[in-house]
Amino acid sequence: MTNAQGSLDLKPLVSPRSVAVVGMSTKPGSAGLVVLRNLLDAGFQGPVHLVGRSGGEIGERAVLTSIAELPLGVDLAILLLPSDAVLDTVQACVERGVRAAVCFASGFAEMGDAGRDKQQLIADTARAGGMLLLGPNTIGFFNNVDRFHVSMVELELPPRLRPEDGPAVAVVAQSGGIGIHVAASLRARGVPVSYVLTTGNEAQLGLAEILNFLEQDSSTTTVVVYAEQIRSAPHVLAALARLRAAGKRVVLLHPGRSELAQAATRSHTGALAGNHAAMRLAVERAGVLVVDSLEEAIDLGQLMLRFEQPPVGGLGLITASGALCGIALDYLEPLGLEMPAMSLAQAEVLREHLPIYTPPRNPLDLGTLIGPRPDLIGRGVAAEQDDPSIGSLLVSLPMPSSEIAPVWLDAYLDGMQGRSKPAIFVMQNEDIPLPPAMIERAVRSGTVLMRSPERALRALASFTRYGRMRAEWEAAGAGTRVQLPGELPNLASGTLPEWQGKLLLQGAGLPTPAGALATSADEAAAVAERIGYPVAMKAQSAHLAHKTEAGGVLLGIADEASLRQAWQRLHDNICNHDASLVLDGVLVEAMGERGLELVVGAVRDLQWGPVLMVGLGGIWVEALGDVQLLGPDLPLAGIVARLRSLRGAKLLQGFRGAPAVDLDAVAQAVATLGALMLARPEIAEIDINPLVAYGAGRGVVALDALVVVQ
Structure with missing residues (x-):
C-alpha cells in the first residue's frame, strides 16, 4: 500500500x-x-x-x-x-x-x-x-x-x-x-x-x-x-x-x-x-x-518554524536591566555562545539616538529609557540585527502595564522589519499573564514570544550550535578527505595483538614508534641496534589483554646486555602469569620523548556506525572523562574546534612552560582513524592510548594500539 x-x-x-x-x-x-x-x-x-x-x-x-x-x-x-x-x-x-x-x-x-x-x-x-x-x-x-x-x-x-x-x-x-x-x-x-x-x-x-x-x-x-x-x-x-x-x-x-x-x-x-x-x-x-x-x-x-536559517554568529542582547547582562554572560559561557562587541559601524548608527550616559554596545542596557523612548527598542534591534558578528538576538524586558506592553512589542517589530536573523522577544515576570492584545499581536506577526530569559538564552544557544554544526558538515562536503593508502593489511578476527594493530595504523599513515617484532633475543638485539637505544619491550599475544599487569612491558632498556636480561625476565613474568600462553614474539620499540598524552579511539555501533572519541589521555581520561565524541567524517577544522572545546584545552595550547601541541597533526590522526573505520567495516573498535602529541610541526606518535575485528 x-x-x-x-x-x-x-x-x-x-x-x-x-x-x-x-x-x-x-x-x-x-x-x-x-x-x-x-x-x-x-x-x-x-x-x-x-x-x-x-x-x-x-x-x-x-x-x-x-x-x-x-x-x-x-x-x-x-x-x-x-x-x-x-x-x-x-x-x-x-x-x-x-x-x-x-x-x-x-x-x-x-x-x-x-x-x-x-x-x-x-x-x-x-x-x-x-x-x-x-x-x-x-x-x-x-x-x-x-x-x-x-x-x-x-x-x-x-x-x-x-x-x-x-x-x-x-x-x-x-x-x-x-x-x-x-x-x-x-x-x-x-x-x-x-x-x-x-x-x-x-x-x-x-x-x-x-x-x-x-x-x-x-x-x-x-x-x-x-x-x-x-x-x-x-x-x-x-x-x-x-x-x-x-x-x-x-x-x-x-x-x-x-x-x-x-x-x-x-x-x-x-x-x-x-x-x-x-x-x-x-x-x-x-x-x-x-x-x-x-x-x-x-x-x-x-x-x-519561524526562522529557517540557523545562526552561526554570537548573541545580541537588548534589555532594561544591567543585572540581566551579567546573568546572561554567566549563563551563556557553559553553553558555548559568546556575546561579541557591537561593531563600530552599528555603534555609530545607534550613538546619535542615545544619551551620553548610555553607550551603544552589546549587551545593550536601555534602562529606564524604554519608558519615554520605546522607539529605542526598535533602533537597538535594527543595529544588532545588522551587525555582521551577531547571529541571533534576545530582547528581554520587564513586564510593564497592559497598555505599554503592546507598544514595546510594536517597537521590537519595527526593528525586525525586513530582517531575518533568529530573535526572541521575552516579556519577563512569567507568573503574570500577558495582555490578550499583546498575545494576539505576537501570534499575528509570527513573533517568538517567551516569558523566561534563561529559556530563551538556552534556545538560541542550541540553535546556534546547530547552525555551526551545519556549517561544519557543509565544509566537510566541500573539503578534501583523508586519503588512505590503497593497500591495507588483511585482518584476522578478534582482538589483534599490538604489533598487528600498529601495522594497520602504519598502513593508514598514522605514526608509530620505530621498531619491529622479534621472536628471539638475537632478533631483539638486532632491532634495538637498528633503531637505537633506549628501547621498550612488550610481550605480544592476542590473548594477553593486560600486558603491564602480567609484567609484559619493560621500559628504558639502555644496552644490549640489559636487553638480553630483559628478554629473559619478560618471558619469566609471562610464564608466571600464564604458563600456557604462547607469545607471537616481543615488540621492540624506540623509547619516545615525553609529550602530551591524548587518547583517540573509535567504536562501531551496529545501528549507527562509527563514533570517534578524542580527549586527554592517561589519568585524565579516567579521572575527568574529558573527551569529545565525533562523527567519522568530521572535517579537520571541526576536529580542531572539538579539541579546543575540551575542559583541559589549556594543556593543548601550552601550559606552564610546555609548548603548544601540534593540533593539526592531532586532527589529522583523528580524521585518519575515521577514514579507516569507514573504509574497513569489519573493524569494531580501535583504541590508541596514548597518542603522544609534540610541539608545533613535530606531529604525533601512537604509543599503544588496541584493534578489535568482527
Whole structure:
C-alpha cells in the first residue's frame, strides 16, 4: 500500500473515509464512547461502524457483534481490546479487507520477551494482510489538517488548521502524554500544529514511516520528535535526508543518556537501549537538532518554524536591566555562545539616538529609557540585527502595564522589519499573564514570544550550535578527505595483538614508534641496534589483554646486555602469569620523548556506525572523562574546534612552560582513524592510548594500539 513516491500511503490511517470502532461498550464513560465522541465532535462525516460482543445500539447506530459483519474494505479499525484479543481481531480485520488499524492495548513488548514475541506476531499478521498498524500501546493521534482525531482520552479537541495559519509544526512521539504536552504548549503560544502522531511500541509503523508521510505533507515544515528508541536506523536516516532535501526541519528529544533513563524507556514501550552518543552523531549529521529537555523541544520547535536559517554568529542582547547582562554572560559561557562587541559601524548608527550616559554596545542596557523612548527598542534591534558578528538576538524586558506592553512589542517589530536573523522577544515576570492584545499581536506577526530569559538564552544557544554544526558538515562536503593508502593489511578476527594493530595504523599513515617484532633475543638485539637505544619491550599475544599487569612491558632498556636480561625476565613474568600462553614474539620499540598524552579511539555501533572519541589521555581520561565524541567524517577544522572545546584545552595550547601541541597533526590522526573505520567495516573498535602529541610541526606518535575485528 504505497503512494506515488514509493512510501507507505498512510491516508487510510490518518484521514480515512470509513471507520470501525471495535470493542464498543454501551457502558457510560467507556473508552469506546470517548473515541466515538471525539470522532463525531471533530466533525467526521464518513460511515462509522461499531463492533462489540454485547451488541445493542448507541444512539441511532447498531452495535455489530462480529467483525465478519463489517462491510468489506473499511479504511480504519480502532481496536479497544485487551492484549490477548488483539491477534485474533487483527486477523479478522485482514480477512475483511480493513486497510489500517490503531491498537491502544498495552501488555506487549514493554512486558519483556514474551510480550515482544506476541507483538511481533501481530505485526507480521497485519503486514502479511496488507494492513497498516499503529501501536500497540498508543493513545492515537490528532490530524488537525482534516480535523480527524482518534483518541481514547477526553480532551479539548484542537481546532482545524486553516490556510491562513501558514506553515505548521507536527509532533511525533512514542509517548502519548509527551506528544500531547508538546503540542498543547505550542498551541498555547499560537504556534499552528498540523499533526500529533503517537506511535507507542511501533510494532509496524514507526518513526521512519511517519517522517516519510510528513515529508509529503504540504502543511508541515517543522517536526518535533520524542523517540525512546529508533528501531530502524537506515530507514530513519533516509527519511531525515528526504525531509532535509524538502527544506523541512526536525527537532529530536531522545532520552537514554543515563542507564536509569534507558531502563525507564524499556519499561514504557519495550524499547531496547541503543548507543545514545552514536545515535546523536548520526542524526545530527542528517540535519536534526537534538535537544536534551522538553522545554528545549518546545522552544526550538517554535523557533525553527519561524526562522529557517540557523545562526552561526554570537548573541545580541537588548534589555532594561544591567543585572540581566551579567546573568546572561554567566549563563551563556557553559553553553558555548559568546556575546561579541557591537561593531563600530552599528555603534555609530545607534550613538546619535542615545544619551551620553548610555553607550551603544552589546549587551545593550536601555534602562529606564524604554519608558519615554520605546522607539529605542526598535533602533537597538535594527543595529544588532545588522551587525555582521551577531547571529541571533534576545530582547528581554520587564513586564510593564497592559497598555505599554503592546507598544514595546510594536517597537521590537519595527526593528525586525525586513530582517531575518533568529530573535526572541521575552516579556519577563512569567507568573503574570500577558495582555490578550499583546498575545494576539505576537501570534499575528509570527513573533517568538517567551516569558523566561534563561529559556530563551538556552534556545538560541542550541540553535546556534546547530547552525555551526551545519556549517561544519557543509565544509566537510566541500573539503578534501583523508586519503588512505590503497593497500591495507588483511585482518584476522578478534582482538589483534599490538604489533598487528600498529601495522594497520602504519598502513593508514598514522605514526608509530620505530621498531619491529622479534621472536628471539638475537632478533631483539638486532632491532634495538637498528633503531637505537633506549628501547621498550612488550610481550605480544592476542590473548594477553593486560600486558603491564602480567609484567609484559619493560621500559628504558639502555644496552644490549640489559636487553638480553630483559628478554629473559619478560618471558619469566609471562610464564608466571600464564604458563600456557604462547607469545607471537616481543615488540621492540624506540623509547619516545615525553609529550602530551591524548587518547583517540573509535567504536562501531551496529545501528549507527562509527563514533570517534578524542580527549586527554592517561589519568585524565579516567579521572575527568574529558573527551569529545565525533562523527567519522568530521572535517579537520571541526576536529580542531572539538579539541579546543575540551575542559583541559589549556594543556593543548601550552601550559606552564610546555609548548603548544601540534593540533593539526592531532586532527589529522583523528580524521585518519575515521577514514579507516569507514573504509574497513569489519573493524569494531580501535583504541590508541596514548597518542603522544609534540610541539608545533613535530606531529604525533601512537604509543599503544588496541584493534578489535568482527
